[in-house]
Amino acid sequence: MDTALVRPPSPTYTAITPVTRAPEKDQPASSTDLPAEDTVRPSADSSGSQRAATNEQNRASDGRADQSALERYTPAVTRQNVFDEDSESLIYVATNTETGDVIRQIPSETLLRLRAYSETVAAYRTQVEEQQRSSSENEAVQRTV
Template sequence: MLDTGIARPPSPTYTAITPVTRAPEKNVPAAKTDLPAKETVNPSSETQDGRRSADNEQSQRAAQRTTPQVERRNVVDPDSESLVFVATNTDTGQVLRQIPSETLLRLRAYAETVENQQTEESSQPVQLVV
């Protein structure tokens, strides 16, 4: 009787590459200190939290100055009869994003008119002149 199992070599073992194994000499502190770790000075958590909240307020104010107010709406294009998403800047009235683009809408309208013309021509009787 034949054994139908697949003979595979054992999977290789991998060692994790950590900063210690990659460059052990870089893990030594730059300056040796005489103080044990318990006696060293740690930064206060209060000042860090206060600093973060101040930074967040500044970044929010900056974001409000640079981020335009956007009006988003869905419109049905009358020429191609397809749904169009338009994002407009409410301050300037400029269109920021339109999906599908104006070019694609024009191409669709052009393709539809060409198709209609071809079907009209094919439906007319052909007159042969001899």
């Protein structure tokens, strides 16, 4: 039984693996061995260790400076989740503890006002529709009488 809806099997791919070989020895182009009297000897008080110590001190002081700069420019913030009974929604409020200013509010005050406005318009619309229905029913009753 042969049907046209059967797909041929998908092709399989085999990974091509390269043949591993031993690494080649690197030979320098010229000899760099110097006699002992021509080589530079490090001093007893190595300057490399001094540089490493000063770098560590600089990193520590930079870390403290970065932390203090972060504390200076980042305000202390308190975060709260408040349930607003008027809009029946949960509101996230972040306030600056030093000034008391609201830094961030989700949903925003504008959105809360728009929601209240749309609910008021919807309530007014249903009220008008109910009045129209009751007046049309009264007219129908008066016509039948």
